[in-house]
Ligand SMILES: Nc1ncnc2c1ncn2[C@@H]1O[C@H](COP(=O)(O)OP(=O)(O)O)[C@@H](O)[C@H]1O
């Protein structure tokens with residue numbers, strides 16, 4: 001995947017003396033100290049990262065950490081004070097006003113927390129906003145806005161007014177408005193934060209399914225961890241204007257960069273984050289192949305669980321052997337316990353808790369039939385415990 | 390305590406403090422003669438900008454005359470409203486065609502004798518009926534009933550011509566005040582420096598006693614309706630400016646950002662986002678401008694603007710309580726009618742989406758609704 005949006009050493013400083021603030025920052029002062037000394041508010045400091053084409057990139061952080069400021073620099077609603085931002089390799093910080101308007105009409109659109117729909121326009125007229133300002137003919141506006149409304153399931157409400165719709169439906173209009181211009185980048189600033197939890201989940205699913213049909217680069221701002229984990233391919237965590245960590249949800253959960261990040265994940269339901277494949281251990285249970293040894297030899301090699309996995313030459317899982325099954329068997333094949341339930345590597349950990357509790361044996365995790373590893377009750381408890389340390 | 394106090398009149402006690410005070414009043418205070426400066430300035434304008442003054446006079450006179458004509462010949466007003474409505478909703482071309490058709494029909498006498506008679510010799514009640522219908526449409530039937538009774542009383546007091554004169558002055562001055570005031574309000578909203586400069590001027594305009602405007606108006610434009618209209622439009626302008634500015638500034642940040650994020654030029658942002666969302670506030674400003682204009686038009690009768698103010702003035706001069714009260718009552722009726730009807734355009738109405746429809750009418754009328 002190529003980089004769609006590259007942020008290079010970007011700062012946003014609100015206030016009259018940005019250079020002075022920059023000096024203090026270099027001296028290592030934090031946001032509050034800089035504000036006390038100079039009256040400048042540090043919105044974003046020293047941000048460098050890139051967002052890949054087609055990914056859902058979530059920016060997460062507490063309120064005031066600079067998320068909105070960051071995303072508004074991507075379409076230059078806010079001018080970066082220092083640094084460069086490249087979209088498809090083109091430096092947008094150098095664009096003229098005219099080029100900028102062109103960029104916003106062609107490549108980017110935005111969805112807002114408060115929906116920001118125009119109350120005096122109908123749903124379809126709202127959805128046409130981007131097309132209308134860029135001078136598309138009326139027929140074309142109507143056609144594309146209608147497509148976008150149908151994509152979010154609002155075709156039937158085209159001629160309603162926003163105040164006749166529920167919050168969730170209004171934000172669908174916001175989403176349709178953003179999709180209607182067929183942008184390559186979608187900026188969403190806490191787009192679902194104002195919705196109640198059920199509707200919010202529904203909208204997240206909607207976004208994911210829209211991504212399935214046609215993947216756009218989505219920059220999604222959220223202060224809600226569950227949301228971030230659910231929809232984010234990668235997450236950037238911001239603290240006091242700084243990006244403190246970027247990674248996949250699993251990377252961040254298993255390896256938080258500092259206490260701030262850890263505190264975010266405190267109490268997070270890790271069983272949702274991890275899949276069976278993530279936590280399966282390859283070596284906890286010995287692996288035997290049919291021709292390797294005889295039953296007596298195998299007895300010597302059983303692990304602490306009193307069992308071993310039996311694989312074929314290609315590494316596919318064939319079954320388990322235990323001390324008991326080996327005791328009166330002639331060879332490994334005869335001792336094989338075949339009716340072992342396997343778990344697919346992509347299964348969420350939360351979905352295997354019951355099976356792990358009920359099973360006498362460690363769970364066997366496979367991917368396309370190939371053995372990946374095993375999961376004992378102990379492994380699972382240990383993982384669950386990790387974020388509560 | 391009083392015994393030892395030095396006698397201030399005693400010249401022998403003049404000390405450095407008194408000298409300083411003398412110096413201050415001679416060199417600093419005496420040269421400051423604000424009244425003289427203003428008078429000089431007014432003289433200078435009269436001497437040097439006569440052409441400009443003539444131009445202003447011509448424009449205002451045309452506006453007042455046109456308004457009065459439309460009110461006196463209400464079928465023309467109806468035709469005018471139809472043409473203006475078509476123009477706003479369907480564009481310049483459709484508006485021009487409608488105007489042409491209506492003008493041709495009127496000119497060629499395509500209508501029946503009765504219509505022709507109404508066109509050129511309308512009985513005064515035609516306008517009254519239009520006002521009552523407008524009241525029913527915009528506010529409700531009870532208000533329509535009130536309007537009918539109020540207008541009937543005005544007729545019975547024999548004050549209809551004066552009422553028309555006052556109404557046309559109010560309408561013309563308000564239109565002029567809006568034409569000047571709204572762009573100023575827009576400029577203020579978009580630029581903090583402009584706001585900083587204009588705000589004190591507005592404060593001055595609003596706290597200055599209204600009578601003061603009559604003096605330069607009379608000096609520059611003599612006596613009569615035109616100076617009356619000019620004094621009125623100046624006095625009535627501040628709320629239109631202020632509330633346009635305020636309304637635009639109150640548009641939520643995310644709405645403005647939405648406009649920008651979807652690629653609006655500054656102009657598109659103004660017309661597609663800021664003005665429509667500022668509409669309730671702007672409408673409140675228009676309402677206030679109209680009410681101020683009405684109060685000023687009464688005062689302007691002192692420089693011969695005529696109308697109901699003239700009736701009141703006559704009552705004062707001749708100490709005829711009855712005449713003065715009748716004039717005053719007609720002003721009150723007019724005020725209530727103007728207030729409620731103009732207010733109704735700024736309110737979100739309960740039934741349907743009248744507010745939305747009104748804004749659509751103004752701002753997105755040229756594209757027909759989808760489907
Ligand atoms: N227009 C502005 N002028 C001055 N300071 C601002 C402005 N916008 C945001 N800030 C400041 O920048 C910081 C980051 O704000 P923001 O990006 O809105 O945070 P978040 O979206 O993460 O809640 C805050 O301290 C905020 O007060």
Ligand SMILES: [Mg+2]
Pocket residue numbers: 067068069190
């Ligand atoms: Mg924010």
